Amino acid sequence: MKVAILSNSSQALLTKTLKDKGHEVVLLNPSQIYLYISEYESGYDRVYIESSNPNQPERLNMSGIDAIIPRISGANFFYACAVVRHFEDCLGVYSTGSSLGMTIATNKFWTSQKLSEAKIRQPKTVFADYPQYPKFLIDLVGGLPAVGKLPRGSQGKQVFIMESEVGANTTLQTLYSLKQNVIIQQYIENGAKDIRAIVIGDKVVSAMERKGKNDFRANLSQGGSGRDVLSELTETEKANCVKCAKALGLDFAGIDFIRLAPDNCYFLEVNGGNSGEKIINITGRNHYEDLVALIESKVKKASTTTTNQVEKSIPTPSTQEDSENEIAEKEYNRLKVKSFHTPDEAGKYTFLSRMFGKKA
Template sequence: MHFLVLATGPQRDLTKAIQDAGHTYDLHDPRILYLYVSESENGYDALFNGLASLETPVRLKGKLYDAVIPRIGAGLEYGANIVTHLNENMSIFTTQTGAGLLTASNKLRTTMKLSSHGIRVPRTIGAYSPLHPDFLVKKVGGLPAVAKTLTGSQGRGVIILKDEEQTNTTLEAFWRAETPLKLQQYIEGGKRDIRAIVVGNEVVSAMERTGAKDFRANLSQGGSGRKIELTSDQKELCVRASQALGLDFSGVDIMIDEQGKAYAIECNGNAGTGIIKITGHNHFTDLVKFIEKKLGKESKDTKVESTEKAQIPLTALEEQALKKQLRDEKEMLLAENDYLRKQAEDQERRKKFPGLYKMLGM
């Protein structure tokens, strides 16, 4: 099989799983791809590589790809369009839908979608202009409560509200910065939460994270993790959450309260790989197997000339893989202009609202 990996950063664990299974891949940063929609009723929509070093953009031939694996961080809004285009307009299987990735990136929309599918979530209220603090806090069960920006990962943009004064000043800061927020019931879980990796209808690995500095248990915030086995009910909750968002592959975060009730907190369309080191299991191998089964193809069935590759010594194959990885990483570096521009815009906002950014830990 031949995969198209859409990524905005190195993907060593994923590409290793693809190669170990005997498959091949192309890796492209979606931010440098041109999405073409034809006027033809017969469907001649296409995708072009718009890398700056190319004199003329090169068409990506859809028929060469068996499946698309998105690993999109920066530029998700446009990247999700690329995923939708490949899946719906070019009829290529994708492990995640563009709509699902966008929903997962928005914490309020995620909570709404999970609730609409009958999945237990903490009491939540969304606000653009939080001008009635008492009302908002009461709706989520009182203090303490958790305020979150609608986007953000690795524990950034999350604040615990402990008293009336802090709550009032925090909500006022959100209002003055015109930053919508999600106010949520505080779940007492002993500074612990659970990250589960879902592939298809199965939880393939899970870890329990414990916060070090505060209530946030994210590894990126200094938290620690340990491998755990979920109960059947917890596994079902994670799978249902992932499927509710249209994701065949995701990282689902859940919390267990003092009474043992499990709550779905978030679904991550681009889950970090720290869990691989903690559990000792590369979940991308499960993802590749899932795609093989989904498409009914064995590892030996690849659209690239596998018979020729079989005659190349292993050392040469390894050299080829390394060269390809270096080319891929160079391609991603050439696409960083957009990222740098967004960084400059973010710096301007930080200068304008320093107090809010400090409060959010961003």
């Protein structure tokens, strides 16, 4: 199996895990990729990537890539999402994170809307274009203290607490003057602790409790500490974590929630598959192994379906003298000289190449 990792960093552990399982890995920087949409109705879209040739990029051979793993974030996130979408929708390559799901996950209120639609319990939350009515908005979420968030941000950044009336009014009036959207959320007292659970497919494979240090935020990036709590989670809590991931259409996600007691939880955010590796160091569980197993199952299923479809599409012999192999080889030779292939022809050609390509 050949897997492409979309990232602008080395992804050493993920690469090692894939190679240890016997798979080929190619690391692609989304910023170095060029996307091409063809003029043909049946589709003949392509991907190009920067090369040593100063005059033109190199065409990426897509027939050998079975799946992609997006590990994208930062300033080029939305372009990288377009790359993921091209692989998914235009080229039919399986991705562990859907471009739409990852886009939703970067928007905290859009995420809240999807979780509400999925009947997931969350803290009371208000979203304001410009927070013109500070007291009214804060009262809606239960009064002070209250948590404020900007719609986008990670690692606890762009998250703040409002504890006094003066402080809240000043903060929200400042955001109003800046024409800044803001999320105001009910503050759930839990000793600056929350849980990050890793969902892969239909299963929670890892979980850690994070505890803030001199801060109400529990993020490790803000100086917090962590411990393994997977064995402490109830089946209902695990099922709700999976529901959160599925609500955004993600096969690989980090779910953040506050646990006051078993089955008494408030779900906060969904991380779209770019969860850091600190959880692996803390729990000792390499969830990339579970991710590789998921990809293997998805690619195997897709390969079996494609093979069955291709086998059924090979013409039957027109005479008793022609064998099925002869007909198949004729089809291979016909496709071999074509300047372009439709998606169906591309799948057929890939299948037939395994049978007759070595004869050339």
